[in-house]
Amino acid sequence: MESAIPAHLETPRTRHKRVPDDYQPPYPSFVARYKPAVSRVVMAYFGIQYHGEAPTAATGALKEIAGLFAGVGGPSHWDRAHYVDQAGRENIVSVAYWDDVARFDAWFAPAREAWTGRVREDLGTFIEVLRPAVARHETLFSSPDRPEGVAVIADGMSGEVQEHAYWGGMRDRIPLSQADAMAPGGAPELIRDGARLRVKGHDNLCLIRSGQDWSDTEPSERKLYLDDVEPVLREGMDFLRDDGLAIGCYANRYMRVLAADSVSEKSYGQSWWKSLAALERWAESHPTHVKIFGAAMKYLSTLGPSAKLRLYHEVTVAAADEQFFEYLNCHPKTGMLAAVETVGA
Missing domain, CATH: 3.30.70.100 (Alpha-Beta Plaits)
Structure with a gap:
């Protein structure tokens, strides 16, 4: 034993x-x-969110994140799952894992901008990352x-x-x-960065x-x-x-x-x-x-x-300091946004 x-x-x-x-x-x-x-692992959730039928942008976004995962510095493993949230929105989440934080950091900066750095029509995107010891x-x-x-x-x-x-x-x-x-x-805090909403855990x-x-x-x-x-x-x-x-x-x-x-x-x-x-x-x-x-x-x-x-x-x-949460064009109860007040955001 x-x-x-x-x-x-x-x-x-x-x-x-x-x-x-x-x-x-x-x-x-x-x-x-x-x-x-x-000494440290990374678990990163890249989500898309939409209402009703999947918009054209959804297919492109899912291909884009899969392509980023396959690129230099990408994760050693990832999987994908679907759920319907409390607001009735469809969510598809691609979850990726690294055992090398330096490799993740080099990969993440451009990936973040690609994912939550621009608005896609009829589509929300979010990133939730932990990098724990x-x-x-x-x-x-x-x-x-x-x-x-x-x-x-x-x-x-x-x-x-x-x-x-x-x-x-x-x-x-x-x-x-x-x-x-x-x-x-x-307590969690909301940080506004233009259209992006970050939650400081x-x-x-x-x-x-x-x-x-x-x-x-x-x-x-x-x-x-x-x-x-x-x-x-x-x-x-x-x-x-x-x-x-x-x-x-x-x-x-x-x-x-x-x-x-x-x-x-x-x-x-x-x-x-x-x-x-x-x-x-x-x-x-x-x-x-x-x-x-x-x-x-x-x-x-x-x-x-x-x-x-x-x-x-x-x-x-x-x-x-091992947490990162960022949301773009998502409803106010998405993920860690539910933990903060987002009125007027």
């Missing part, structure tokens, strides 16, 4: 784990392992043989880890948690991407997931999208992954939180997540080890 925290990031603990040293989790889970030389980040996978998201750029997967299957495991897997409460500091803002992959399931398991679990998950995701601000969720997207211009059998929720503690409170005690957890446990106990559903997540608690 390994620790989720890699040996080179272990420090003397002043904050204790939620479980004793001899804790044995009830089922296996795994985490991504980066090469020790990787690896000590501020954790992942978790139900199986080690199919990485998703940021884990694709890692060196590989761990063996079975100890810190999971209990409330507080998410925090215990983040190396910084060994000696830091990671409490939020400050605050210290210890939290991002989670939490995914599901049912592409390997047999018909009976697929039906069980889509009939009994997915609707409950969607209900919780819709709550966070529409009413999450009151409990510390700035924005939530429940997205369906796109593959070769079709819809895959993968989805993920992606949300921005005021703090890891706010995310933990929702997960541990809010009725919407209690219901999700109950449906998932019933599903997994019914199927046992034969379950083919794959689950994963990545969680980051970012310092204020």
